[in-house]
Amino acid sequence: MLGEGIIQGLVETARNFFGSYVEKDRLTTVQYPEERLPLPEASRVFPFLLYDGKDPDAGLRCVACQICEKECPPRCIHIEKSKDKKPDFVGKMQVYPAVFDIDVSVCMSCQICVEVCPFDAIRMDKVFELSTDNRFRKLLYTKKELSKPNEYYQKIHPLEAAETDERRAKEAEEAKAKAAAAEAAAKAKAAAAAATPPVGEASGNGAAAPAKLAETKGSPQ
Amino acid sequence: MGMTVSFLILAILTLAGGVAAMTLRRLVHCALALAVSFAGLAALYVNLGAEFAGLAQLLVYVGAIAILIVFAILLTHSSETELQKVFSPAGIAGALLALAVFAVLAWAVVSSGAAHSAASVAAPQTSMREIGFALMQRYVLPLEVIALMLTAAMIGAVILAVRPTSGSEPAETQAPRNPELRA
Amino acid sequence: MISARSADQVFVALDHWIVGHVPAPFQTLASIVIAVAMIIVVFAALFALTTVFERKGLGRMQNRYGPNRVGPWGTFQPLADAVKSLTKEDVVPHRADHVVHYLAPLVLVGVVFLSYAVLPVGRNMIAVDLDTGVLYFFAVGAATELAVFMAGWSSHNKYSLLGAMRAIAQMISYEIPLILSSVAVIMIAGTLSTVKIVEEQARYTAGIAHWNVITPWGLAGFILFMIAATAETNRSPFDLPEGESEIIAGYFIEYSGFKFALFFLAEYIEMFAVSGLAITLFLGGWSSPVSFLAWIPSWLWFFGKLLAMIFGFIWVRGTMPRLRMDQLMNFAWKFMLPMTLIVILSAGIWRFLSPAVVGPRPLGGVIRWLVCALVIFAPYILLARKLERGHSMEKRTYRFAE
Numbered sequence: 001m002l003g004e005g006i007i008q009g010l011v012e013t014a015r016n017f018f019g020s021y022v023e024k025d026r027l028t029t030v031q032y033p034e035e036r037l038p039l040p041e042a043s044r045v046f047p048f049l050l051y052d053g054k055d056p057d058a059g060l061r062c063v064a065c066q067i068c069e070k071e072c073p074p075r076c077i078h079i080e081k082s083k084d085k086k087p088d089f090v091g092k093m094q095v096y097p098a099v100f101d102i103d104v105s106v107c108m109s110c111q112i113c114v115e116v117c118p119f120d121a122i123r124m125d126k127v128f129e130l131s132t133d134n135r136f137r138k139l140l141y142t143k144k145e146l147s148k149p150n151e152y153y154q155k156i157h158p159l160e161a162a163e164t165d166e167r168r169a170k171e172a173e174e175a176k177a178k179a180a181a182a183e184a185a186a187k188a189k190a191a192a193a194a195a196t197p198p199v200g201e202a203s204g205n206g207a208a209a210p211a212k213l214a215e216t217k218g219s220p221q
Numbered sequence: 222m223g224m225t226v227s228f229l230i231l232a233i234l235t236l237a238g239g240v241a242a243m244t245l246r247r248l249v250h251c252a253l254a255l256a257v258s259f260a261g262l263a264a265l266y267v268n269l270g271a272e273f274a275g276l277a278q279l280l281v282y283v284g285a286i287a288i289l290i291v292f293a294i295l296l297t298h299s300s301e302t303e304l305q306k307v308f309s310p311a312g313i314a315g316a317l318l319a320l321a322v323f324a325v326l327a328w329a330v331v332s333s334g335a336a337h338s339a340a341s342v343a344a345p346q347t348s349m350r351e352i353g354f355a356l357m358q359r360y361v362l363p364l365e366v367i368a369l370m371l372t373a374a375m376i377g378a379v380i381l382a383v384r385p386t387s388g389s390e391p392a393e394t395q396a397p398r399n400p401e402l403r404a
Numbered sequence: 405m406i407s408a409r410s411a412d413q414v415f416v417a418l419d420h421w422i423v424g425h426v427p428a429p430f431q432t433l434a435s436i437v438i439a440v441a442m443i444i445v446v447f448a449a450l451f452a453l454t455t456v457f458e459r460k461g462l463g464r465m466q467n468r469y470g471p472n473r474v475g476p477w478g479t480f481q482p483l484a485d486a487v488k489s490l491t492k493e494d495v496v497p498h499r500a501d502h503v504v505h506y507l508a509p510l511v512l513v514g515v516v517f518l519s520y521a522v523l524p525v526g527r528n529m530i531a532v533d534l535d536t537g538v539l540y541f542f543a544v545g546a547a548t549e550l551a552v553f554m555a556g557w558s559s560h561n562k563y564s565l566l567g568a569m570r571a572i573a574q575m576i577s578y579e580i581p582l583i584l585s586s587v588a589v590i591m592i593a594g595t596l597s598t599v600k601i602v603e604e605q606a607r608y609t610a611g612i613a614h615w616n617v618i619t620p621w622g623l624a625g626f627i628l629f630m631i632a633a634t635a636e637t638n639r640s641p642f643d644l645p646e647g648e649s650e651i652i653a654g655y656f657i658e659y660s661g662f663k664f665a666l667f668f669l670a671e672y673i674e675m676f677a678v679s680g681l682a683i684t685l686f687l688g689g690w691s692s693p694v695s696f697l698a699w700i701p702s703w704l705w706f707f708g709k710l711l712a713m714i715f716g717f718i719w720v721r722g723t724m725p726r727l728r729m730d731q732l733m734n735f736a737w738k739f740m741l742p743m744t745l746i747v748i749l750s751a752g753i754w755r756f757l758s759p760a761v762v763g764p765r766p767l768g769g770v771i772r773w774l775v776c777a778l779v780i781f782a783p784y785i786l787l788a789r790k791l792e793r794g795h796s797m798e799k800r801t802y803r804f805a806e
Binding site for chain 2: 406501504535536539540542543544546547549550553557565574575579594596597611707750
Binding site: 001002003006010012014017019020021026027028029031092146 | 461464465466467468469569672676720722723739785787789791792
């Protein structure tokens with residue numbers, strides 16, 4: 001009969017209207033500033049730099065290789081190499097970034113810098129409430145603002161961090177063993193140049209890491 | 222004496238609307254000014270105690286005729302009139318016509334009894350009820366004739382507007398129902 | 405009893421008291437100013453309330469919260485909206501017809517407020533008791549079409565022009581059933597005066613009021629009137645003139661800031677006015693439905709009914725999708741118009757079957773009711789059948805969507 005469907009529809013909306021006051025399950029809206037949903041493991045916003053230990057300057061993993069700077073599609077990373085060197089986690093002497101700036105107003109959160117980094121030095125952050133009243137200075141993050149400890153990384157991306165830490169520990173051990181072997185060999189054979197550092201191997205691992213993660217957790221958006 | 226403030230205001234409004242309707246260049250502006258004039262006239266009727274006439278004027282002229290004029294202007298192409306001399310042949314003819322109409326109306330007013338019987342005669346108290354009785358009893362035949370005529374006009378308009386369809390099926394159902402067929 | 409009576413007439417007494425303190429030559433003027441000011445203030449405040457109620461109500465119908473940030477439970481939202489619309493830039497298109505563009509919202513709001521003059525919002529609470537009240541209401545309402553046209557045409561925008569043409573076509577089409585469905589009430593009441601129509605309905609038999617809505621022709625007329633009123637005020641599901649998906653915002657697309665707020669205001673004020681007329685014609689105006697509740701002040705009854713009507717409008721808006729233009733026109737001319745004519749016929753039969761014809765009260769009343777209901781219901785069924793022919797609802801399958 002004409003008009004029947006209208007009445008059915010009216011009943012449905014009335015049920016929604018009164019039901020929303022009775023059943024709390026109906027209201028799926030999250031009242032954002034007060035209520036927060038936990039972010040998914042793979043969520044990402046802008047990159048940050050990782051350091052080991054307590055001191056951001058001494059423990060910074062970045063060696064200023066500038067791969068991320070070159071790969072960054074919107075060119076939001078700016079790196080200047082240092083003149084001197086400092087030892088990295090395996091004890092090798094490396095250059096470090098004197099200046100490391102990311103313009104987050106340009107960054108498009110593509111995560112390519114993370115995927116190309118052979119040193120596990122740059123990772124994606126989850127902080128998204130970054131609005132400021134200055135669109136130039138305050139959106140240009142310097143090395144100081146970008147450096148965050150490994151513990152922070154373990155907190156925001158526990159699975160990824162565990163995987164990275166494990167790999168790095170193994171690398172460090174291997175490097176130590178190799179160094180010991182090389183020392184022994186050097187002692188035994190007495191001379192020749194130092195053994196090849198495990199750079200190639202490390203970079204291979206670094207590139208494979210995100211792919212491995214993707215396999216384990218499904219595609220991180 | 223007889224001119225109250227409200228009458229003055231309404232008269233000026235009505236006349237201004239009329240003058241604007243004649244002189245403005247854009248046809249739509251003319252139509253809107255004409256609507257103002259109609260509304261002023263309706264208000265004058267109400268001011269004179271003829272509520273029904275005033276409201277009917279508003280309903281019919283502002284609500285229907287003005288809209289009709291405006292639509293007619295919209296659906297024709299140019300809404301801009303060409304500049305022409307005031308004393309063009311068309312203008313003179315128009316002026317003559319206006320004068321003739323005015324003369325007839327003036328003659329009718331002067332020759333009717335109302336003008337001579339002075340303003341002291343109180344306006345007759347016509348209520349809606351009386352108008353209704355008059356329409357339904359004394360003037361019922363003219364009313365029905367008008368109704369018949371309007372119905373005939375409406376049917377004629379519908380026949381003009383109806384598009385001749387080839388088959389008995391309306392065009393709507395002939396469109397492919399299934400989206401796959403169209404693809 | 406005395407206290408109930410004084411509560412009922414408190415605003416009338418206040419009005420008289422204020423006017424009594426004005427020097428004699430200005431007393432008429434003062435009473436006019438008070439009435440106009442009260443109408444504007446009260447209904448503008450109701451507009452503010454309605455905007456937040458509507459948003460919250462619609463939200464709840466869609467299982468959302470609705471606005472709840474400004475003030476407790478979002479009740480200050482209208483204030484924030486007002487500040488926003490007042491501080492926004494007033495953009496006028498370069499090629500717009502500036503004078504007409506400026507005048508359109510003013511004409512619309514002015515005309516819409518005029519129609520409140522004949523609405524009795526309580527016992528003895530009416531601005532002007534016109535002998536031709538209902539006619540006045542419709543005559544004034546006719547001018548809104550012109551204002552809509554002014555807005556649409558002067559914006560020099562094809563969408564606004566399309567919106568205006570849609571709006572005018574819709575308003576003219578639905579004005580006919582709107583007026584015709586109120587003709588039935590006028591026929592039975594034998595008057596065009598809104599006050600007398602309400603007084604007619606404020607009589608009680610066995611404790612129940614003689615509201616027109618409890619008669620078969622009144623109920624059908626009320627439903628038809630409300631459908632036509634929804635279309636007349638451009639509310640969903642008849643909001644084609646502002647269909648966002650096709651013509652963006654219709655005739656007020658080129659309005660911003662306060663002028664847009666005026667259009668918004670006019671739309672709601674028109675809705676209240678037409679609801680008020682529906683209450684006056686069908687729901688007994690300020691009268692209570694049963695005689696033992698007559699102690700509640702009349703103006704509370706009126707505004708209670710008005711809020712219920714507003715909720716009805718919101719409810720319908722939250723339920724139905726927008727019609728298509730051809731559906732709209734078909735509905736007006738093929739369904740609404742014949743049905744309103746049948747309602748008039750039924751009202752005539754109702755008048756004819758007075759107790760003198762069908763017999764004494766209880767049985768005669770039932771016979772009268774049933775006969776009149778049948779006169780409406782049978783054509784309704786036939787008409788519905790005819791309209792639904794060829795429009796079977798089949799489940800569509802989309803090969804690529806599955």
